[in-house]
Amino acid sequence: MEHIVSFVSKATGLKSEKRDETETHVSQTTDGKGISVHCTDLKEVIVREDSLGKEFIQVNFLDGRKILFTDTLIGFKPQATPGLDLSHLPRVVTTPDLLSVFEATEEAISTNAPHSEIETLKSVFQAILTGGENIGFDLSEEKNWFVRLTSFRGSA
CATH class of the missing domain: 2.30.29 (PH-domain like)
Known part of the structure; x- marks a missing residue:
């Protein structure tokens, strides 16, 4: 220590x-x-x-x-997520990466990007979020951002 x-x-x-x-x-x-x-x-x-x-x-x-x-x-390492090839992500990520992915997802939704792109961004966010939670970060606020964003997409 x-x-x-x-x-x-x-x-x-x-x-x-x-x-x-x-x-x-x-x-x-x-x-x-x-x-x-x-x-x-x-x-x-x-x-x-x-x-x-x-x-x-x-x-x-x-x-x-x-x-x-x-x-x-x-x-920390991002957590493996179904359908996401981790070889396309950095081997080590950080909590500020969540904000970057969130903003990219927000932009993708606002520009009507293809559904597959939005789903990939959601998977990347989930991989970082879960990896961070697994090592002990409290990321409940970031989880709530994403729930609101993806539910907005569903109602649009």
């Missing part, structure tokens, strides 16, 4: 809050979203570098989940 707290303390876009002896909450300043990390759930913490030489850490959990802490964001 020390590696995580140390990394986050130097990161420009992340904050940590120690909740107790075994739990630390890490949040992103970009959207306020955060997750709790319990030291009893950790398998390993690996310090790595991206292709530009910037340091990040990979956190592997005992249950097989993985997250990345970069200087500004918490990254």
Whole structure:
């Protein structure tokens, strides 16, 4: 846990809050979203570098989940969704990606894009949403945005 707290303390876009002896909450300043990390759930913490030489850490959990802490964001894997080829998505996504996909869906609906395009965007949103929820983000607000948007499409 020390590696995580140390990394986050130097990161420009992340904050940590120690909740107790075994739990630390890490949040992103970009959207306020955060997750709790319990030291009893950790398998390993690996310090790595991206292709530009910037340091990040990979956190592997005992249950097989993985997250990345970069200087500004918490990254995670999108969840496989029926009918969606994950090879067309980045291997690591972030919660701000939900807003981007939401806006793309909104635009697709307003321009009467083909139904297949809208369905693909819905699947991408679902893959990111589920992946984020699986690692501990509370994404109920984002889920509600999408429910409203897709129900509007159905009534149009």
